Amino acid sequence: MPELDDKVRDLLSHHDPATTDEAEFLGARFDAGLAWVHFPRGRGGLGVSRGEQERVDALLAAAGAPAPDVGRNSIGMGMAAPTLLAFGDADQQERYLRRIYTCEDIWCQLFSEPGAGSDLAAVATRARLDGDTWIVDGQKVWTSGAHHAQRAILVARTDSSVPKHAGLTYFVVDMSDPGVEVRPLRQITGEAEFNEVFLSGVRVPDSDRIGDVGQGWKVATATLNNERVAIGAGAAREAGQIGVVADRWRRDPSVRTPGAQAELLAWWVETEVTRLAGVRLRQQLEAGVPGPESSAMKLAFARQAQEISGLALELAPEEGLLYDDWTMTRTERPSFLGRGPGFRYLRAKGNSIEGGTSEIMRNVVAERVLGLPADHRPDKGIPFKDVPR
Numbered sequence: 001m002p003e004l005d006d007k008v009r010d011l012l013s014h015h016d017p018a019t020t021d022e023a024e025f026l027g028a029r030f031d032a033g034l035a036w037v038h039f040p041r042g043r044g045g046l047g048v049s050r051g052e053q054e055r056v057d058a059l060l061a062a063a064g065a066p067a068p069d070v071g072r073n074s075i076g077m078g079m080a081a082p083t084l085l086a087f088g089d090a091d092q093q094e095r096y097l098r099r100i101y102t103c104e105d106i107w108c109q110l111f112s113e114p115g116a117g118s119d120l121a122a123v124a125t126r127a128r129l130d131g132d133t134w135i136v137d138g139q140k141v142w143t144s145g146a147h148h149a150q151r152a153i154l155v156a157r158t159d160s161s162v163p164k165h166a167g168l169t170y171f172v173v174d175m176s177d178p179g180v181e182v183r184p185l186r187q188i189t190g191e192a193e194f195n196e197v198f199l200s201g202v203r204v205p206d207s208d209r210i211g212d213v214g215q216g217w218k219v220a221t222a223t224l225n226n227e228r229v230a231i232g233a234g235a236a237r238e239a240g241q242i243g244v245v246a247d248r249w250r251r252d253p254s255v256r257t258p259g260a261q262a263e264l265l266a267w268w269v270e271t272e273v274t275r276l277a278g279v280r281l282r283q284q285l286e287a288g289v290p291g292p293e294s295s296a297m298k299l300a301f302a303r304q305a306q307e308i309s310g311l312a313l314e315l316a317p318e319e320g321l322l323y324d325d326w327t328m329t330r331t332e333r334p335s336f337l338g339r340g341p342g343f344r345y346l347r348a349k350g351n352s353i354e355g356g357t358s359e360i361m362r363n364v365v366a367e368r369v370l371g372l373p374a375d376h377r378p379d380k381g382i383p384f385k386d387v388p389r
Contacts (some may be wrong), residue, residue: 004052007032008059017065018050025066026102034060035068035101039085043093046147050282069103071333075145076100076107080153080172085210087170096151096172108149110140110173110197111220115389118360120155120224121164122387125199127171128154134158134171134209136179136202142354146182146195147330149175149269150197154204155220158213160385167384168216174209189346190326193334215362224356225294240301241308241344242271244337248315255315260387267308274300292368299361302351305336312341320345 002201015028029035032045037052039045061067071075081100084093099105116122125138136156146152159167173180184192211219238246248255249264278297288355313320325343338346352358366372379387 003046004034004037004048004056005059007034007046008056008063012063012065012293013059017060017063017299022066023102023104026068027098029060029065030098030101032300035146036081043085044097068101069333072145073100073103073106074107074333075109075149075153075279076103076151078106079109079223079365080151080224082226083153083210083219086222087219091207092210093171096117106148107142108146108152108175109223110143110146110152110154110199111224112142113139114141118357119219121168121219121383122389123155123157123168124389125154125206126160127169129158129206132206134204134206135318136171136173136204136241137151139196139198141194142185143195143197144193144334144354145332146175146197147184147192148323148332151175152197153210155216155383157295158216161383162214163381163386164379164387165217166214169213170210170219171204171209173199173202174208177202184328184330187245187347188330188349191329191331191335201234225292237272237275238268239275239330240271240336241305241312241348242268244344245308245312248312258314262313263311267304267311270300271304271308274304285337294365295356295361295364296369298355299358299365302358302361305348305351309345311340316341366389 009251011029011032011034015025017025020028026035033041033044033046034056035044037045037048037056038050040047057067057331077100081097084096085355088096090235096105107139109235110125111123113123113125115124123138125136125140127134127136129135134156136154138156140154143152154171154173155168157167158169158170175182179198179200181198183196185194186192187194208370245264246268249261274297277300281293281296281297319341321342322340324340336351337344356364363375367374
């Protein structure tokens with residue numbers, strides 16, 4: 001596409017990657033419409049096909065240009081940005097999208113609660129309006145990266161007199177507010193990439209409300225669909241756990257047996273089929289917001305990661321007895337593959353919980369994709385304040 005080539009050349013001619021500060025370069029890239037090319041002009045894009053992004057990325061990478069740290073700001077880029085584009089007003093998009101892309105603001109997600117994880121619509125964190133400010137009180141849990149985030153997307157209950165799905169509203173929260181307290185949650189791996197977050201009298205301007213009052217479930221559903229696409233739809237062949245095991249198989253003849261070969265080939269084929277389905281799903285996004293099919297992608301990713309990390313231990317059982325370090329560390333980005341096979345096996349256990357449990361994903365696929373009858377829900381249609389808890 002000639003316009004894209006001209007845009008890339010112009011960006012590089014005015015901002016030499018070798019001498020330009022990284023945040024400055026990324027900001028200039030956003031201003032040129034080369035951040036998310038399918039976003040509208042003035043919002044980091046040019047309103048062109050999403051498929052053109054790969055070409056832009058390749059041209060800039062070849063020139064040695066920096067790329068945004070998606071791993072560190074995955075929630076901002078994969079969840080907050082598309083939600084702001086779909087439901088935020090012009091002022092919110094202006095304030096937040098560019099800083100998300102440059103990673104000047106790291107974002108986290110305040111959705112799950114101790115009593116509202118799989119059933120997200122049961123959130124009890126409350127927000128009450130005081131003039132033009134919302135006062136938020138409650139507790140969130142399993143919040144990835146909250147310990148280094150500047151902003152958060154939040155779902156809170158603003159009306160308990162209506163059924164649970166109808167009484168929710170969606171906000172942006174400043175994590176530096178004095179009412180925000182972040183505590184680490186140590187995982188089975190020893191790391192603490194998750195947190196619990198306590199909200200006590202947190203003040204949120206009404207200008208940071210995303211969507212209408214009571215529209216929170218609709219906005220949150222779009223956010224979660226984007227999250228599941230990001231989790232489940234990898235782009236590269238042999239990405240993730242299958243790549244680690246396949247590489248070991250090629251390098252180390254000692255782990256090769258006929259039975260292991262058959263199992264590895266079966267998982268290789270399944271992960272490749274899932275990857276190609278993910279490519280198709282991303283292409284479907286061209287037509288609008290992601291649909292419930294993303295739940296199937298996330299479900300497949302979780303199962304494959306767990307089974308293949310187990311296969312890695314079967315190939316070399318003695319390595320499962322070793323563990324490099326149990327020290328609690330507070331990571332800036334989640335790591336599924338960065339350490340030994342014992343770590344990868346334990347970390348993969350979280351894949352069937354984070355981003356929506358596998359049980360809920362199966363319900364979503366059954367009801368919204370296959371059209372099967374929904375489970376009976378005794379709280380359906382009842383005001384939230386009357387639901388037994």
